[in-house]
Amino acid sequence: MENAPTTREQILAYLGSHSMASAGEMAAALGVTAANIRHHLGLLEARGLVAVAETQHLARRGRPAKRYRLTAAAQQPYLEPLTRALLETLRGRGEAAETLLCDALCGRQPPDATRSLRERLQHAMRRLAELHFEPRWEAHRHGPRVIFHRCPYATLVEDYPELCRLDALLLERLLGVPVARQGDDHAVPCEFHVASGGTPAASD
Secondary structure, eight states, X not given: OOOOXXXXXXXXXXXXXXXXXXXXXXHHHHTSOHHHHHHHHHHHHHTTSEEEEEEEOOSSXXXXXXXXXXXXXXXXXXXXXXXXXXXXXXXXXXXXXXXHHHHHHHOSSOOOTTSOHHHHHHHHHHHHHHTTOOEEEEOOTTSOEEEESOOTTTTTTTTOTHXXXXXXXXXXXXXXXXXXXXXXXXXXXXXXXXXXXXXXXXXX
């Protein structure tokens, strides 16, 4: 016999089917007290799974009513079907689809040619960290190496291997120089060699 879902699991499921909700609304739907819901919301908020979407200041006296939503970290299971549908739609467009994705993730503007490669690497690491690649770079005699310690679309690459090509395209777009992947396509961490006329100092 399967175990009944916990209160926290029920809260996540409820917010997965509602754009936002207050503790009172969830308490009424789940048949528990609002105080109990607020307790679990506090724990979920500490784990980065829910966040306050808005605060309603009531006309009558009392605490303002907070409405909660799922964070991006909690939405991943709910977003995967949509992501797969979008990838299927783009798949037939070949390189044009990859360009569209790069534009969406990195912007259309080329990297600032007045910046050194070291400065462009630092900028790229910040942007890729925002995209959850857990990146870092190292200086090597033949040019910098970039390492991704996490694949943010690991659950999708088996069915959409073209996503591995997107990694290199993102780096090339951010750095303005060619990059070449090292090792197997699906290996994590992912490592890339960056074409360079010189070797910048290593990042912190």
